[in-house]
Amino acid sequence: MKGNEALAEAALRAGCRYYFGYPITPQTELMEYMARRLPEIGGTFLQAESEVAAVNMVYGAAGAGARVMTSSSGPGISLKQEGISFLASAELPCVIVNVMRGGPGLGTIQPSQGDYFQATRGGGHGDYRVPVLAPSSVQETADLVFESFDLAEQYRTPVLLLTDGVLGQMMEPLRLPEVRTPRTSRAPWITDGCKGRQRRIVKTLYLDPRALEAHNLHLQAKYAQLAREEVRSEVYGIDGGMDVLIVAFGICARAARTAVDNLREKGLRAGLFRPVTLWPFPGAALEAAALAARHVLTVELNAGQMVEDVRLALSGREIAFHGRMGGIMITASEIEAEVQRISEGSEAA
Structure with missing residues (x-):
């Protein structure tokens, strides 16, 4: 399979049922594959009006407990950065795929690894980090999708899968992971309707400086745990x-x-x-x-x-x-x- 399509199929097999995105080369095949396959399995695909809209749709689906993914390439990932910062602060699990292309600016549709700083230094505003996984083959691309969703939910964080135009476009034989039964999360923070229970609030705004500092210290403790336990x-x-x-x-x-x-x-x-x-x-x-x-x-x-x-x-x-x-x-x-x-x-x- 082509790398982009293998990634998309692996995400579906990992239980992803929601995808929101906007086309950009060299990741568009991933989006096209999702557009074709998600309706076949009862999922939801939506081409948003922009990358900004797409990442905020991810925020909504993640807040409701869905396994959700978006993807883009350099300029599109830049547009998503505010939303990624919001997702990190709200501790909402999701998977974000960057099929890297040359930059800066519009650059080229050819492959690059120029988004390393953006990926590993947070990219958006505030003190946050996200786990970043980098495959080197089509097989590993598919395998790491499963790990990305698991890490996202275990640590309540966005996870970034960093691939590139070559891995996205090249074709290699692979063994696709086994299909997982889509789970319906009932974690205590999920906003799935409050009838019969106390309401839950997903937020990123902390007007009290001490409350914001406490929240940041909580996030930093989580990142320290990731650094101890999730290194590959x-x-x-x-x-x-x-x-x-x-x-x-x-x-x-x-x-x-x-x-x-x-x-x-x-x-x-x-x-x-x-x-x-x-x-x-x-x-x-x-x-x-x-x-x-x-x-x-x-x-x-x-x-x-x-x-x-x-x-x-x-x-x-x-x-x-x-x-x-x-x-x-x-x-x-x-x-x-x-x-x-x-x-x-x-x-x-």
Whole structure:
């Protein structure tokens, strides 16, 4: 299946029955798939008049206890940021998909990883974070949809699934997850009608400064728990000493994995560290993996964003960076050349 369609089908199998969105390349196939399939299974699809409207429809459905999702790409996700901040403050679970394209501005419809800062630093106003999951294959895209909905409900938070134009458009074989019976949540905060009980209020406005501070402290405690318990990463080719450890996520990790294989055939000891959760960032796991490496190279489709988290995790170490922008893909041969340059003592490009 195409990545966008696999993501959509996996969301339906995970129990998602509400989708609100607005078309934008390169995520439109996801929306088209939802438009076709949701009515077949008794769900609700609605193309909103704008991205702003769509995210506020998500707010309403999430507040009523529904499994709900929206998706977009860079400019659309920017428009949704106010609503995402509201969702985080109101502690409403939902899944938000960003199929990244080049920017800033309208940029290009080609793939990018330039939304890393937006995703991992909250993106909207106020002191909030959202878990961010980054797949690197069509199979993992489908698998992480289930994890996204579960995390959203466990921690009462929006969860961001960060993919890109390549993963969204490419086709790969996959095994779709088993269908789950859609659950009807009866959590004590859900606004599902107050006949026969006390009313419930979902809000983000706290006019008393002490009340707002208490709410923020509660949110920060939740984020600290996420950072302790919900960190994911993958290592490849790390077996003893390494000349260079490559750090990459998403589609770049695919090219890096091929580069690791090719470099090892040439006698250069290379390994790969791939963050799966971009927030919480797996800094401790990266630090452990990097102990055996002489050099560290971060590879991204941007001007250098995740590299800042790598430098924070490996404080005091020199971290090389290689990036491309404008929708130009990084190839395995490019990465191999950078690794060879670094291992020979030259500066990385």
